[in-house]
Amino acid sequence: MSEAKYDLVVIGSGPAGQRAAIQASKLGKKAAVIERKAVVGGVCINLGTIPSKTVREAALHLSGYHEKSLYGASYTVKKNITMEDLLFRTEHVVKHELDVFRHQLIRNDVDLINANCWFLDSHTIMADYVDGSGGRKIHAKKIIIATGTTATKSDAIPFDGQDVFTSDDIMQMKDIPKTLAVVGAGVIGCEYASIFAALGVRITLIDKRSSLLPFIDHEIADTLAYHLRQERVTLRLGEEVSGVELQKNGNGDQVKINLSSGKKIVADATLYSIGRTGNTDSLNLEVAGLVADERGRISVNEFFQTTCPDIYAVGDVIGFPSLASTSMEQGRIAAYNAFGKKRNSKTMTEFFPYGIYTIPEISYVGKTEEELTESGVPYEIGKASYKEIARGQIIGDDLGLLKIIFHLETHDILGVHIIGEGASMMVHIGQAVMALGGKIEYFIENIFNYPTLAECYKTAAFDGINRLHGLEEFEEKNDQESELAKVGHSEDES
Numbered sequence: 001m002s003e004a005k006y007d008l009v010v011i012g013s014g015p016a017g018q019r020a021a022i023q024a025s026k027l028g029k030k031a032a033v034i035e036r037k038a039v040v041g042g043v044c045i046n047l048g049t050i051p052s053k054t055v056r057e058a059a060l061h062l063s064g065y066h067e068k069s070l071y072g073a074s075y076t077v078k079k080n081i082t083m084e085d086l087l088f089r090t091e092h093v094v095k096h097e098l099d100v101f102r103h104q105l106i107r108n109d110v111d112l113i114n115a116n117c118w119f120l121d122s123h124t125i126m127a128d129y130v131d132g133s134g135g136r137k138i139h140a141k142k143i144i145i146a147t148g149t150t151a152t153k154s155d156a157i158p159f160d161g162q163d164v165f166t167s168d169d170i171m172q173m174k175d176i177p178k179t180l181a182v183v184g185a186g187v188i189g190c191e192y193a194s195i196f197a198a199l200g201v202r203i204t205l206i207d208k209r210s211s212l213l214p215f216i217d218h219e220i221a222d223t224l225a226y227h228l229r230q231e232r233v234t235l236r237l238g239e240e241v242s243g244v245e246l247q248k249n250g251n252g253d254q255v256k257i258n259l260s261s262g263k264k265i266v267a268d269a270t271l272y273s274i275g276r277t278g279n280t281d282s283l284n285l286e287v288a289g290l291v292a293d294e295r296g297r298i299s300v301n302e303f304f305q306t307t308c309p310d311i312y313a314v315g316d317v318i319g320f321p322s323l324a325s326t327s328m329e330q331g332r333i334a335a336y337n338a339f340g341k342k343r344n345s346k347t348m349t350e351f352f353p354y355g356i357y358t359i360p361e362i363s364y365v366g367k368t369e370e371e372l373t374e375s376g377v378p379y380e381i382g383k384a385s386y387k388e389i390a391r392g393q394i395i396g397d398d399l400g401l402l403k404i405i406f407h408l409e410t411h412d413i414l415g416v417h418i419i420g421e422g423a424s425m426m427v428h429i430g431q432a433v434m435a436l437g438g439k440i441e442y443f444i445e446n447i448f449n450y451p452t453l454a455e456c457y458k459t460a461a462f463d464g465i466n467r468l469h470g471l472e473e474f475e476e477k478n479d480q481e482s483e484l485a486k487v488g489h490s491e492d493e494s
Helices: 015-026 042-046 049-063 065-071 083-107 187-198 218-230 324-338 369-375 390-395 423-435 440-445 455-493
Strands: 003-011 031-035 111-121 124-129 135-145 149-151 179-183 202-207 234-237 241-249 252-259 264-267 269-272 276-278 311-313 354-356 362-366 379-385 401-407 413-419
Touching: 003 015, 003 124, 003 324, 015 031, 015 042, 015 083, 015 135, 015 324, 031 135, 042 049, 042 083, 049 065, 049 083, 049 187, 111 135, 135 324, 179 187, 179 252, 179 264, 187 202, 187 218, 187 269, 187 354, 202 264, 218 234, 218 362, 218 369, 218 401, 218 413, 252 269, 311 324, 354 423, 362 423, 369 379, 369 413, 379 455, 401 440, 401 455, 413 423, 423 455, 440 455
Parallel strands: 003 031, 003 135, 031 111, 135 311, 179 202, 179 269, 202 234
Antiparallel strands: 111 124, 124 135, 149 276, 241 252, 252 264, 354 362, 362 413, 379 401, 401 413
């Protein structure tokens, strides 16, 4: 059997793998990507990020979501919205992104190999071509694992792709249900719950944690919870699922969910979203000296290097933060490191933004109030509501909120937290100012286009500075009173 030889072989063609291979090519290395699916792009383009965000935009448009505050709750662009309506835009966007991904690999001279693969040793991979034409051994000086993840399943749950779904197959739903139970209020669960709620679906959101998205700023999480309830979403927090049953009746199939507390929930369909598991089972990692954890994830050091010096891992398969944006950068840095251009994970700016595409959108960068309080860092906040901003009124978003957290003494920006329209784009203004060492005064002195949502930064900065002035006036008054008290005490003694 002939053996192909490469400087770098990347397993997986998602955002992390694609960027890794292209970066290696730009360093003058011969690179190949092995992808077991018929299409490139991984879960990000085909099942996850791109499809879900495109469906979100379709739901916002067709439901008339942004116009309801102006024209009334009954307003809608299309009366009877179907899955076909939602997927029409999705298919177009996915097709375009796939073409872009494939073209980028081609023009950078990266070989694309469609095959299932597994390790034979730390430098040799067996590739079994998906078209059935056979296989071959592939030798690589360096290997990067970028296999991504799949939705975690439980054997106790009757997944059938018709009534009980994971986030990987929910887009295959034939009809939009009247009622939907979402088990798991993580990022994916909250996103889909809010999307279907915007379409008028009655949602029950279940999670054993006592609050939504506990890793984000609590005020932002509370605002999301309030909005979901306004959209008739029932939150069952602090509840654990004890069983899921499929039941048939005259109205069609339904799903009954039993909770440990004794509550029972019946819905037309159920989305089970309890996390994701790394795609490492079939790689035969042991012969390469590697071991994955119980969730299929691979441990790496600050250079994205595994315990085997010539094998690296990037993207969702290494765990947090599991974002397409950070995965791309991890792939690029890993390729540099693989060929002696040492860069550690700290070269990825510590101010990376987090985007959560719920309705309304959430994005943040930096620390939360809770983290700063726990660390004993003195801070102040400044807030601006979209409803105070002309642009907020124009677009009909009266729920949006932007919060700036800054150091009480140095005025350095410590965090920016946004919920509302355009949050994932707005956050980059705060990110840039933080990365460049800017202070809260920057937003006051800077001029923003009018009317724009970016004005929220200026309004929030004024709000924060006014809080500081109130504190300074209080402390100055106390100092004056203390001095007077000292003078009076001295006169009494004399």
